[in-house]
Amino acid sequence: MRGISGLTGLLDSARVKIPSLAVFAVVLLAFPSIADEYWTDVGVKVLLYVVLGLGINVVVGYAGLLDLGYSAFFAVGGYTTAILVGNYGVNWWLTLPIAMLVAAIGGYLIGYPTLRLRSDYLAIVTLGFGEIVRVTANNLEFTGGPDGVILPFRPVLFGYELAGTQSMYYLVLVIALVVGLGATSLTRSKIGRSWESVREDERVAEAVGVPSIRVKALAYVVGGVIAGVAGAFFATYIGIVSPTSFTFLTSVLILLVVLIGGRGSLVGVFLGALVVQGTPEVLRSIGDEWRIFLFAVVLIVLMFVRPLGLWPARTRRGARLAQSAEEPPLPEVGVAPGEPLLEVRGLTMRFGGLLALNDVDITVGRGEVLGVIGPNGAGKTTVFNCVTGVVRPTAGKVVLGGESLIGRHPHQVVQRGMARTFQGARLFSDMSVVENVLVGMTARMNSGVLTSLLRLPAQRREEQRAGRQARYWLDFVGLSDKATRFARELSYGDQRRLDIARALASNPLVLLLDEPAAGMNPSEKADLMELIGRIRDRGVTVVLIEHDMAFVMGLCERVLVIETGAKLTEGSPYEVQQDPRVIEAYLGVDEDDEGDEDADGDLGAGPDDTTAPTLTKGQ
Numbered sequence: 001m002r003g004i005s006g007l008t009g010l011l012d013s014a015r016v017k018i019p020s021l022a023v024f025a026v027v028l029l030a031f032p033s034i035a036d037e038y039w040t041d042v043g044v045k046v047l048l049y050v051v052l053g054l055g056i057n058v059v060v061g062y063a064g065l066l067d068l069g070y071s072a073f074f075a076v077g078g079y080t081t082a083i084l085v086g087n088y089g090v091n092w093w094l095t096l097p098i099a100m101l102v103a104a105i106g107g108y109l110i111g112y113p114t115l116r117l118r119s120d121y122l123a124i125v126t127l128g129f130g131e132i133v134r135v136t137a138n139n140l141e142f143t144g145g146p147d148g149v150i151l152p153f154r155p156v157l158f159g160y161e162l163a164g165t166q167s168m169y170y171l172v173l174v175i176a177l178v179v180g181l182g183a184t185s186l187t188r189s190k191i192g193r194s195w196e197s198v199r200e201d202e203r204v205a206e207a208v209g210v211p212s213i214r215v216k217a218l219a220y221v222v223g224g225v226i227a228g229v230a231g232a233f234f235a236t237y238i239g240i241v242s243p244t245s246f247t248f249l250t251s252v253l254i255l256l257v258v259l260i261g262g263r264g265s266l267v268g269v270f271l272g273a274l275v276v277q278g279t280p281e282v283l284r285s286i287g288d289e290w291r292i293f294l295f296a297v298v299l300i301v302l303m304f305v306r307p308l309g310l311w312p313a314r315t316r317r318g319a320r321l322a323q324s325a326e327e328p329p330l331p332e333v334g335v336a337p338g339e340p341l342l343e344v345r346g347l348t349m350r351f352g353g354l355l356a357l358n359d360v361d362i363t364v365g366r367g368e369v370l371g372v373i374g375p376n377g378a379g380k381t382t383v384f385n386c387v388t389g390v391v392r393p394t395a396g397k398v399v400l401g402g403e404s405l406i407g408r409h410p411h412q413v414v415q416r417g418m419a420r421t422f423q424g425a426r427l428f429s430d431m432s433v434v435e436n437v438l439v440g441m442t443a444r445m446n447s448g449v450l451t452s453l454l455r456l457p458a459q460r461r462e463e464q465r466a467g468r469q470a471r472y473w474l475d476f477v478g479l480s481d482k483a484t485r486f487a488r489e490l491s492y493g494d495q496r497r498l499d500i501a502r503a504l505a506s507n508p509l510v511l512l513l514d515e516p517a518a519g520m521n522p523s524e525k526a527d528l529m530e531l532i533g534r535i536r537d538r539g540v541t542v543v544l545i546e547h548d549m550a551f552v553m554g555l556c557e558r559v560l561v562i563e564t565g566a567k568l569t570e571g572s573p574y575e576v577q578q579d580p581r582v583i584e585a586y587l588g589v590d591e592d593d594e595g596d597e598d599a600d601g602d603l604g605a606g607p608d609d610t611t612a613p614t615l616t617k618g619q
């Protein structure tokens with residue numbers, strides 16, 4: 001099976017890719033001339049499953065939303081066309097956009113209320129939705145009950161009725177091509193990256209600027225539209241739609257297209273459809289008793305030997321590193337250097353009975369580097385979470401550049417100029433380094449669905465600019481040479497740098513770093529200090545939580561100490577280190593005893609106390 005991976009890599013090179021695509025195209029075009037009526041009919045069904053596979057690939061493959069009721073959208077498209085043509089005599093071509101629209105609305109209706117659910121609950125809800133649609137169609141009069149709706153005539157194109165298997169084959173081939181191109185355009189744009197980021201880690205995606213709920217709803221809508229198209233063609237081809245065509249088994253078969261073919265891969269979708277629709281036909285000669293059993297065996301064997309699918313998404317993904325870099329200018333803000341840029345007043349956060357923050361005030365001047373220190377569990381990360389909208393504080397104000405951030409979603413906070421990193425880099429590990437950075441730019445990109453789908457010049461220009469800026473940030477943190485690697489392949493130090501580059505990619509006014517040096521060795525820490533210095537020199541205001549006092553001393557002009565949810569003190573690093581309350585807070589002893597208690601004197605007693613000086617050293 002290693003052969004297939006080798007083949008995948010080989011086919012990625014243009015020298016092999018173009019001729020193989022040409023051969024593939026010729027086979028597809030010539031198929032009805034080579035095959036008889038029966039196999040052409042199988043070809044039509046394979047192509048319909050390619051279309052359905054492309055749709056569910058968006059929902060499950062890219063956005064990572066497990067959908068066990070996808071046949072519902074297929075049914076909605078089929079029934080819409082059948083009812084309009086069969087019951088009202090509407091022109092078939094007119095029914096196509098209506099079927100797409102109705103399926104899109106279905107996608108939105110199922111999607112929006114359920115998008116806050118975790119994937120296992122989501123699977124149950126979608127399964128229920130699939131059954132509701134089928135049972136409803138089975139019981140309503142205007143859907144024809146169990147008998148379904150008959151389409152009395154076929155679509156007519158240039159005076160030619162598309163009734164035969166051959167003409168339908170070519171029609172569905174064109175649709176599969178158009179849907180495939182559309183899906184490719186979307187998945188290679190900001191939208192596709194957003195889907196993938198949500199699949200990788202929804203909370204982090206939201207926190208780096210991706211409007212996660214909207215992005216997920218969009219996946220359902222796009223998936224719905226594609227299934228609607230497939231449904232409309234299916235209804236026309238078969239000439240009748242009835243509930244038996246849209247069972248749970250249909251949803252499972254469509255899902256298998258992606259699971260067998262490979263998640264997030266277009267070639268995989270084609271191969272998956274070929275296996276799912278083609279294998280039972282190939283096995284027909286052995287008789288019905290064994291056919292389905294053997295089909296199941298084939299599927300199990302395939303899943304066993306190729307758990308990621310026959311043709312999983314390419315190993316070196318999408319965006320290449322741009323040739324040149326472009327430095328983005330710092331966003332405009334009506335705050336002069338040194339003046340308060342971020343103001344936090346009376347910040348209070350209660351988690352049930354726990355008072356995690358109690359009336360905390362913080363002022364950060366523009367261009368400043370502020371250190372936030374405090375013992376474990378003091379509430380430092382909770383400050384970041386409240387300020388960035390990850391949690392809504394119980395009380396208090398957060399104002400950035402004169403604008404209140406309270407009640408804003410994390411992605412809206414990013415849009416307004418505040419970015420953050422996480423304790424322990426939380427990257428999109430199955431995306432490439434450059435794609436991680438590009439996701440960080442989502443909040444500053446304007447292209448919508450239609451411009452991305454049609455790849456309009458404005459969208460292409462924006463993508464190119466984003467690519468150049470991504471290169472700038474990768475150069476900035478020293479990761480350009482690793483741009484096309486998967487994020488998970490990076491060393492720990494590089495992952496932290498990438499986390500910072502992704503945050504910087506939103507071009508923030510304020511950057512919040514949560515324990516950036518944790519787990520780093522001394523030389524990595526020195527490099528990181530130099531990097532944060534350069535970030536400050538660019539004019540970005542930095543607030544960092546850190547346990548390592550040497551690190552804080554070397555970087556911060558001011559240090560704020562939090563203890564048990566309240567501000568203990570603030571001042572220069574030197575003042576703070578001398579403060580007996582700080583020493584007591586950390587060590588639980590008097591200042592005089594401090595040397596006996598902690599030989600290396602790292603204030604934080606954090607996970608990384610390897611390099612810090614004593615409390616009074618280093619001034």
Ligand SMILES: Nc1ncnc2c1ncn2[C@@H]1O[C@H](COP(=O)(O)OP(=O)(O)OP(=O)(O)O)[C@@H](O)[C@H]1O
Binds near residue numbers: 356374378
């Ligand atoms: N979502 C939450 N639900 C309940 N309690 C929480 C939540 N987030 C934080 N806490 C609690 O709030 C307190 C402050 O936690 P926080 O993570 O802010 O501390 P910290 O100062 O960042 O600590 P560390 O240095 O260990 O990261 C802790 O007692 C923690 O258990």
